[in-house]
Amino acid sequence: FQTTSAPKRPQYDTTITDKVISATGPNANGRLAQVMPSLVRHLHAFAREVDLTVAEWTTAVDFINECGKMSDDRRNETQLLCDIVGLESLVDEITSKMLATSNSETPSAILGPFYRHDAPLLPNGSSIVQNLTPSVPWYEQAVADSAFVSGRVLTSSGMPIKGAVVDVWHSAPNGLYEQQDESQPDMNFRGRFETDEAGCYAFYALRPVPYPIPDDGPAGKLLGLLDRHPYRPGHIHFMVYAPGFRALTTQLYDDRDEYVANDAVFSVKDELVVKFIPRDGDPNARWSLKYDFVLGRE
Ligand code: MBD
Ligand code: FE
Secondary structure, three states, X not given: OOOOOOOOOOOOOOHHHHHHHHOOOOOOOHHHHHHHHHHXXXXXXXXXXXXXXXXXXXHHHHHHHHHHXXXXXXXXXXXXXXXXXXXXXXXXXXXXXXXXXXXXXXXXXXXXXXXXXXXXXOOOOOEOOOOOOOOOOOHHHHHHOEEEEEEEEEEOOOOEOOOOXXXXXXXXXXXXXXXXXXXXXXXXXXXXXXXXXXXXXXXXXXXXXXXXXXXOOHHXXXXXXXXXXXXXXXXXXXXXXXXXXXXXXEEEEEOOOHHHHOOOOOOOOHHHEEOOEEOOOOOOOOEEEEOOEEEXXX
């Protein structure tokens, strides 16, 4: 009979790694001089661990180039690639742990690729839903999911912050953000609200729906090859900022949604999962949500 043994893997030493690390010059940028040796060590260890071949490396270079070619101000494929491997969530966790000054601050969540500066500054109590008429394909769902969102912006000791800006954005019921969708008005489902004397903000919006992250590019192809789904739980994005406080970037997740336990970009935190409750007597909203944001001092 014949015995078979596992094919013998080649052995590699760290000659190249050591040379690259010691090539850094005495006048190198400080942070880069600290970060690059670590990056090179991990990158090389990874290549040795998986026996990375030239053909595979070429595929990866082409893949990253494809991500870059696809990216513009409406689509950030490289960021999306980072998102599906959990890197944006990880750096968000690291940043918030580095900067936190109290443990009562509202947890952060990732910015994602669809933030836009200069969302319209709107009076409290107004709506971020534009031009909703029965001719809009998702009209019925928008009515069924209409929601009044309100709350306060507070210091970590519970004092109201006046004049804080609550910058909010979410996707349409078809799962597309306004800049991804020709059929939506500019800045649809986006707005900025300023808190009053009591730290209160309020606006009308929609309960968010789960939707697939853009999966028609390289990031989506990678998800498919990994037998992974592209869905994010329904979420509303917030950026909350006030002078003297650290800006908070976060998201709230609707608890009706199964993807809360299974986010394609790994951004959900328990404290950010919220319950919309039925709202009576308001012709403009079937649901309401109350949420207070707590900002840390700068
Ligand atoms: C999104 O809407 C999003 O919020 C993130 C983080 C990634 C992809 C799409
Ligand atoms: Fe999003």
